[in-house]
Amino acid sequence: MADRAVAIIAPRAWPGGLAAAAVAALILSALAAVVWRADASRGLGAGDWSAIRFTVVQATWSAVLSVGLAVPVARALARRRFAGRALLVTLLGAPFILPVIAAVLGLLAVFGRAGWVNLGLDALGAPPVSIYGLHGVVLAHVFFNLPLATRLLLQAWQSIPVERFRLAAQLDLGPRMVFRTLEWPLLMQAVPGALALVFVICLTSFAVALTLGGGPRATTIELAIYQAFRFDFDLGRAAVLSVVQLVLAGGVAVLALWFIPPISFGTGLDRPLTRWDARGGGQRGLDAVWILLATVFLLLPLVAVLGAGLAGLNDVPASVWRAAAASIGVALSSVAVMGVLALPMAALIAPRRRGGIEAVGLLGLSASPLMIGTGWFILINPVANPAALALPVTALVNALMALPFVLRILVPRLRDTLLQYGRLGAALDMRGWALWRWVLLPRLRPQLGFAAGLTGALSMGDLGVIALFADPERATLPLQMYRLMGAYRMEAAAGAALILLVLALGVFWVFDAGGRAGADT
Amino acid sequence: MQGGAPVLTLDRVTIEQGDFRLEADLTVASGRKVAVIGPSGAGKSTLLGAICGFVPLASGRILWDGGDITRTAPGRRPMAMLFQDNNLFPHLSVAQNVGLGLRPDLRLSPADRDRIALALDRVGLAQYAGTKPGKLSGGQQSRAALARVSVQARPLIVLDEPFAALGPALRRDMLELVRDLTAEQGASLLMVTHTPDDVRLIADDVIFVDGGRAHAPQPAADLLDNPPPALRAYLG
């Protein structure tokens, strides 16, 4: 009964508890500050309720489709080796880190009224299709989140040790059986978390939902919060809506994390991954089709961004480069803050059977940025100049936003590592820093690289600093891009978007490739 | 009971895991090599896990040299253990894996490095010091793990079938290595095995685990020559 002898040996829990408490405190103190400053409130109106309904509907569709489509794409990518695969996997991460407006313009170049799809339909004499509506919102959200879901699932796929596939090949299991014995349990592990994550991301969507939703029908909770803050200055209503958003996100997260069965595939000996299954022509063809479809869907809008960007590159003023440097600084700081928060939290979550604490990580993502910004502003303004804190606040907010992704990436691998090597580490009296230095960090290296890359890239692309904390002297690149747009300079803005895209992908690639060096993905 | 003074004492120990329950009230004497045998699922690994601190006790105490180690962390106990698998960290080199037996933080002094080199040399792995375990054969991996046990130099060596996957000749090699090691260091040995041959080769005493009970050690030769009914049923 080997199983009975397995006890999970874990790193100390208190740093994780401290980090989780800090995250919760940062979010909840902002909420409390807003409530504290609130005067009489109008309360939720009919419009708010329909905003809540629409938000849930679009987020559900977006999550289900993003993750549903990611399954065959990740499966195909996991089974196939081809030239340029690593580059493709990196590029597929691009939509996720693009600033919203640049991505929307890229999507419209393909699916818009005067986009390539409609030009094609027109040439064929077919009636045009409109992107505006619920389907447009979902399309955009799938564009943003399919790559993320694919990467999460791909990572889970790669956590199946090569030894298991060898066994499957030895038993001559067909694709259906491989799916049942290896891949289905894996999906049960990875899908609920991915669903929760995409749902929460889409919950706080605002500009995308409004723009592609085609009008006020597509009002989301975040827009209602914006309206409460800016249009009505009704802090009470803003707080109530923020709580609704937090509760929705938290509820879905707890539900999804509860579903994840605590099983492990065990670890192998880090042999290079080779697959022996799915060699039939039909399987190959199917995989090729999925990879091709995903590539076309995700890369075409990027090509549009690239084209517009190249055309505008000459118009880019020098200040954009200064902003780029500032953004890189913000990205690196965010990565550092993320590490300090996420590693202890992952160590707290991984040894436990159920991942309820992971829901704390989702707080940062599900809280309205406007609410957090306003709340912190209320707290900080009496004691310090908010503009002086622009950089740390941005780094912190970005790290908080990245936290749920990072936890989703780190926790399964850490859980496996503790299961497999925790005992050996304990037998050798490895603890504290030695345990992290020689066992946990090296085992987590690919995941850490991916997580750091994602955090850095997200941080680059995020408009981040809520206007309240803006430092006029040090604009970030996305802010500078918006300023160019606001000054009619759309070509230069497209050039700035391209620079941003390249830098964000560069940051992502450096970390991700650094983490994967030596590991086969 | 032969040999030196009792070093390991399980004092009215019970282990409970769900429906599973195991009792043990026994002592192991200094310098003895003890085989733990019993049917699959009887709780051999669990017993060793409890002794090494990986499985909590429901009641009772574990004593070492008269001192209570029931609550001592696994790494602080006077024993070196090898598990059924995952005895080496795949991302660390063979030398680093061995070095962990000396310094859990791998801050190795030149003297430490010499000891590692010596230990690897003795198990015939000198040229693999910088290699990752994944590149080694099963036998070589076992040797690397034993090299670590040798530098740990603990007074009790606990083996939970680490050589089960090796062929008979290889397994015999490993057991001989273990025997030399215990002899040289004056260490006691606790090892799970399924093979009477292994018992005859190396064990002084046998702990028979069956029916929710770990029986006190009895001399191996007597027991094998004249097994009680339950053991006879197990040996077949």
Add this chain to the structure above:
Amino acid sequence: MTYLTHAAKLTAISAAIAMGGAAVQAETPELVIYTYDSFVSDWGPGPAVEAAFEETCDCDLIFVGAGDGAALLARLKLEGARSDADVVLGLDTSLIATAKNTGLFAPSGVSASFDLPITWRDDVFVPYDWGYFAFVHNADLAAPSNFRDLADSDLKIIIQDPRSSTPGLGLLMWIKDAYGDDAPAIWQGLSDNVVTVTKGWSEAYGLFLEGEADMVLSYTTSPAYHLIAEEDETKAAALFDEGHYMQIEVAGTLAASDQPDLAERFLTFMISDAFQSIIPTTNWMYPAVLPEAGLPEGFSSLVTPDKALLIPPQDVPALRDAALQEWLTALSR
């Protein structure tokens, strides 16, 4: 009540106030001005304004960009009397009443002969530029000449959300002012013309340039940018015979300012030639007081509405919520 006025000029009132009144302090005094983000950007008026004022004021002018006009006001409300700001620049006529209700602003003695299509009377806020909202389109389009024509046409338009954008709110007021109780019917008619509604002006204009719509809600001055900065004559603004709603952008000094004299001097500077001549080609709006040199070349080709519409600022809050509800109802069908 509606102002249907042509430009009516007041007799010039000299602005001989407070100039040089501030005592020279050992330390260079700081004047903090909150404004919207695009004002302080490298392409906005901010840098030139700062340089020009610092030449004369012997002070340090600090612009703090805080989002858009509405965000500016929200920030002031949050800070209350503790605010560092001495001057707030960038509120518009739709926000004036709300701003005054905060009680944070001090009356201003600055006045001038404003070149506005309406008579300006406000003892707190001083206008620095203005423009007409208009639908911008490609010059080759046969543009409609009023909202009814537009509603009857198949033309596609992009507008901004009044809940998140000042032009969006301007359009709401425009239709309310021009059509009163018929406004819901106009919106009803427009609902199939509206391709989409965006968060802010930038998104809408970007989408329009990408070809997503035939027309976009912007300003009559927008074509001037294309003409002057890009030598591009293909953009035009549609002239509507109901008249065009105005946006007048204003600045005011805060009652809690620790530099009241300097703040007042800035407002005076703001309506001088040095400031006003920067505005047209950086903010792409009409200057509130015509500079001596007149308007830049390209501005003469812009359309000039026959009627300037503006709901008196004090009436906006009462109308706003009802108009928003009508808008939501019409466009949510």
